[in-house]
Amino acid sequence: MSPMKMLQTIRKTIGNNYTNWVIYLVLAMVLYLCMIGSFLPKNLNVRLHDTATEDIQSPVEAIDLQATNQLKKEASNSTPSKYTYTEETSLIQVEKVGDIYDVISDVKLDKNSDKDKAVKSVRSKLSSDASEALSDKTIQVLLNAKDKDLMTAQDITNNLIYEALNNKVKWSDLERVQNRAVSSLPVSVIGDSLRGALIEILHYGIVPNYVFDAVATKRSKQDAASSVEPVQIHQGEVIVKKGELITRDVLRELKVVGLLKDHFNVLPFIGLFIFVSFIVIILSFEFKQLKEKDGKDQYKKLLMYGIIFSCMILLIKLATYLRLTHIHGLAYILPIALGTLLIRMFLNERLAIVTSIIFGMVASMTFGSVTKTGIFDPQMGLYVLISALAGASIIRGNETKPKILQTGMLISLTNMLIVIMLMLIQNNTFRLGDIFLNLIFAYLSGFLTIILTLGLIPVFETSFGMLSTIKLIELSNPNHPLLRKILLEAPGTYHHSVMVANLAERACEVIGANGLLARVAAYYHDIGKTKRPRFFVENQLDGVNPHDNLSPQLSRTVIVSHPYDGADILRAHKMPKEIIDIAEQHHGTTLLKYFYFKAKENGQDVQETDFRYPGPKVQTKEAAIVELADSIEAAVRSMKKPTPMKINNLIQSIFNDRLEDGQFDECDLTLHELKLAKKSITETMNGVFHARIEYPDELMGKKVTAK
Known part of the structure; x- marks a missing residue:
């Protein structure tokens, strides 16, 4: 089944409104299926304590959370605790010890208190922490001591506390510092009983002045x-080399980058879906603009574009396997410019350029998985982009076969320059x-690209009924059988x-229509006259007009039939x-x-509709211009002694007559375009029927005749 028959079947099945979206859906599916393998990391079948059979590289940029958390834990544990040093601690503690001696002195001055109540009186006046630190025996010893001995004891304890707390004292150092202070008590100055009391006072007075700061430590x-820094696994980084052992750490890293079969990640599927949706939306907007410009339903062109696009995407996918051959540069043989060149010839340049950009992105992502450098391969993406742009932009003017061959040489030269550029940018050493x-x-x-282009042009022309510039140029050859x-x-x-x-041709070029199509169609538009050539005035070289002996109705039948006779001849010749x-x-x-008014002059009761061409009216800009050019050329040629003024008036009247008669109602020709076309045709006709200059010989001949 040909593509056109297949398309007609689809249109009959689902209707015209949904045909385009079915084509878009198929195109999206082809693009998605060809690219999904490139988006997903390569799964490996490896187990713990296996030996790696090849170097395994990371296809993506990933963060190893487990390793990162372990490093954070180690960094936290290795951070020393924070302590706060309070220089005022020595003064505070000396002041507290002084309060003890002051209380002892006050109680000793109270003559009314007995010895049993004196200890209780001291405890009641001491602070709670001092009362807990001193035993009853120590308090009793201090109460029994002489005032002179108390003063000496106070001076000794103050000095030892000052000396001990002059340095940083942590809880872990407290016992050592207290023992050192106790060992410094002068034995010759104080007795044994007072020494025991001073030991308790020193243990109370010497406290840590360099204490743990929980808030600062936590911070x-x-x-x-x-x-x-997060532990990153970079794209292209070798996780394990060939011959090395698969350890638990290696398995963890393989799982992080998604290379294990037991690891499924839905994100690449979603990301590719978004990318493909973006591409389809862009293409739908491009075809919407194409439809607005041409004024036709674009389903046939869209189907042809979908086939070209899908084939090139498949070709890009197949080209990725050329990298597996390890033949250096073999992937550069990819004829990517083929697709954009065909799109440029059959559709338009803008769509070909947009498609080039799409091909570049697809190639970059598709080849990225093969090179194992991640999702993207910028080198191949750039090569495909510029090569495709060359196919979309280089060809200009009439696309004859020699012109296409010349374009192929330019594409080859462009590709070679791209390769040289890429090698220079990489700044690597290459073997000759x-x-x-x-x-x-x-x-x-x-x-x-050119071989395939020349081979595929007839295929697309036949399958889709598309008319290429090459075909038009071939049809314009004067040696064509129908023209002869x-x-x-x-x-x-x-x-x-x-x-x-x-x-x-000139009028169509002025309004932006297909001038070459108008020229070639004009060559063949009156071929129906070859069926009865002598019934048309331009072929009556002997001056004999057969219509003089025919009724207006019969003459009308002969004249009116020539467009349809011509269409039948053209169809017969495909x-x-x-x-x-x-x-x-x-x-x-x-x-x-002419024949309508002739019938009226003969007194016949005729209707105007009986003497009108059956139609249809012109459907395209090119057909409208050919109709105008046909009428104007015939009318001006029949004029006697045409002058620029007469020609201008005649052309204006023909334009007005066609507009008033509604002949352009079914095509998208605007009044502005009609004005431009009229101006072009007028200039050309004035150039053809210009006034001649009388040469001297002619003037002399007139004078001789006058004589």
Whole structure:
């Protein structure tokens, strides 16, 4: 089943409104399925304590959370605790010890208190911590001591406390510092009983002055943990080398980068879906603009584009396997410019450029998985992008076969320059053999592009009824059998057609229509006259007019039939539909005025509709311009002594008549475009029917005759 028959079946099944979206859906599925393998990391079948059979690289950039958390924990644990040193501690503690001696002195001055109540009195006046630190025996010893001994004891304890707390004392150092102070008590100055009391006072007075700061320690550990850089596994980083043992750490890293079969990540599927949706939306907008410009349903062009696009995506996917051959630069043979060149020839340049950008992105992501450098391969993406842009932009003007061959050479040259540029940018050392292979494959890419282009153009023309510039140029060859038929059987019609072609081509180019199509269609538009050539005035070289002996109705039948006879001849010769349509429509539903008024003059009761062409009216800009050019050329040629003023007035009247008669109601020709077309045709006709200069010989001949 041909693509067009398949499309017609789809349209009958689901209707016209949904056909385009079905094509978009199929295109999206092809793109998604071809790219999904590149988005997903390669799964490995490895187990603990296996030996790696090859170097395993990370296909993505990932963070090893477990290793990062372990480093943070180690950093936190290795951070020392924070302590706060209080220099005022010695003064405070001396003051507290002084309070003890003051209380003892106060109680001793109270003569009314007995010895049993004296201890209780001391405890009641001491602070709670001092009362707990001193035993009853110590308090009793201090109460029994002489005032002089108390003063000496106070001075000794104050000095020892000052000396002990002059340095930083932590809880872990407290016992050592207290013992050192006790050992410093002078034995010769104090007795044994007082010494025991002073030991308790020193244990009470000497306290840590360099204490643990919980808040500062917590903050310090948090700062240390947060300062740890995440453990990253970089794209292309070798996780394990060939021959090394698969350890638990290696398995963990393989799982992090998604290379284990037991690890499924849905994110790449979602990301690719978003990418494909973006591409389809962009293409839908492009075809919407194309429809607005052409004014036609674009399903046929969309189907052709979908086939070209899908084939090139499959070609990119297949080209990735060329990297597996390890032949240096073999992937450069990819004829990516083929797709954009065909799109440029059959559709338009803007769509070809947009497609080039898409091909570049797809190639970059598709080749990225093969090179094992991650999702993207910028080198291949850039090569495909520029090569595709060359195919979309280099060809200009009439796309003849020599012009296409020249384009192929330019594409090859462009590809070779891209390869050289990429090698220079990489700043790597290359072997001469590798450079030679790269350039040869890049050159062959352009060669293959042109060979495939020339081979596929007839396929697309036949399958989709598309009309390429090459086909139009071939049809414009004067040696074409149908053109020779017109020349030999209706020479006047042939000359008229050539003039119409010149008028129509220039007018179409002025309004942005297809000038070449208008020219070629004009060559064939009156081929129906070859069936009865002598019934048309331009072919009546002997001056005999057969219509003089026919009724107006019979003459009308002969004249009106020529557009449809011509369409039948063109169909029999399998001519393009666009040319057949213009031949059939070039008179629209206009009135055959001469024979209509002749019938009226003969007193016949006739209707105007009986003398109108059956139509259809012109459907395209090119058909409208050919109709105008045909009418104007015939009318101006029949004028006697045409002058610029007469020509201008005649052309204006024909334009007004066609507008008032509604002949352009079914095509998208605007009034502004009509104005531009009229101006172009007027200038051309004035150039053809210019006034001649009388030469001296002619003047002399007139004088001689006058004599």
